Amino acid sequence: MRVADRYLGHREMPDIAARLSDAGPLRVVLSDTDRRRSRVRTETVDGADLGIVVPGELGDVLETEDGALVVVELAAVDALVVDFGDADVDATAALAFGHAAGNRHWDMAVRGDEALFPVPDTRDRMLDALAGEVPDGVTTRFEQVPPTTFGDAPADHKHTPEERAHDHTHGGGAHQHGHSHEERAHDHGNRATGEAPDE
Numbered sequence: 196m197r198v199a200d201r202y203l204g205h206r207e208m209p210d211i212a213a214r215l216s217d218a219g220p221l222r223v224v225l226s227d228t229d230r231r232r233s234r235v236r237t238e239t240v241d242g243a244d245l246g247i248v249v250p251g252e253l254g255d256v257l258e259t260e261d262g263a264l265v266v267v268e269l270a271a272v273d274a275l276v277v278d279f280g281d282a283d284v285d286a287t288a289a290l291a292f293g294h295a296a297g298n299r300h301w302d303m304a305v306r307g308d309e310a311l312f313p314v315p316d317t318r319d320r321m322l323d324a325l326a327g328e329v330p331d332g333v334t335t336r337f338e339q340v341p342p343t344t345f346g347d348a349p350a351d352h353k354h355t356p357e358e359r360a361h362d363h364t365h366g367g368g369a370h371q372h373g374h375s376h377e378e379r380a381h382d383h384g385n386r387a388t389g390e391a392p393d394e
Contacts, residue, residue: 196236197221198246199257199265206254206266215256220264225251227272227313227342239265253343271339273314275321280308282332295328302345311338313345 204211221239225247229235235247251257251267258264277292296303296312304311314321318337329335 196244197259199259200248201258202249203256218264220266224268226270272342274340275312277310278334284330288330304344
């Protein structure tokens with residue numbers, strides 16, 4: 196199994212774009228869960244096993260130990276879109292909705308007049324949880340959105356290789372990619388023991 200163990204940069208960086216045009220890179224699509232892990236075993240889009248031991252975000256380019264380039268894509272997530280654009284909502288109704296959604300501890304993103312929530316279980320259960328709480332005139336729909344909509348890194352973020360080398364040493368850097376203390380402790384343990392990437 197190939198292992199991608201080196202971060203090169205973002206695919207839009209001129210030197211990286213030039214390398215990609217000549218390389219015929221591997222492509223991998225990571226779930227929201229996998230993108231937050233520092234070690235993961237996955238497959239490329241053409242079905243080849245791949246281990247990743249450096250975190251990757253949308254558009255990042257990694258390199259394997261044998262020099263193959265890997266472009267990271269992110270799987271879309273299902274989101275409930277609550278559109279307040281054409282509604283005349285009073286403060287009481289808005290607060291009641293905010294309270295109902297907030298009590299669920301769902302992640303949320305705001306896009307113009309819309310509130311977006313990732314679907315935690317099923318669409319029907321999510322709608323049931325909000326039954327009677329969506330103010331009159333407010334519409335809802337479901338949409339596939341990038342996981343970075345709700346994450347800790349914007350979809351167009353770009354780090355230099357020097358920044359990534361510093362950030363991903365996990366030696367006290369501030370860039371955490373959303374890991375909990377327990378996950379970081381687990382990841383350090385894997386590195387120390389040389390265990391295979393998580394499956």
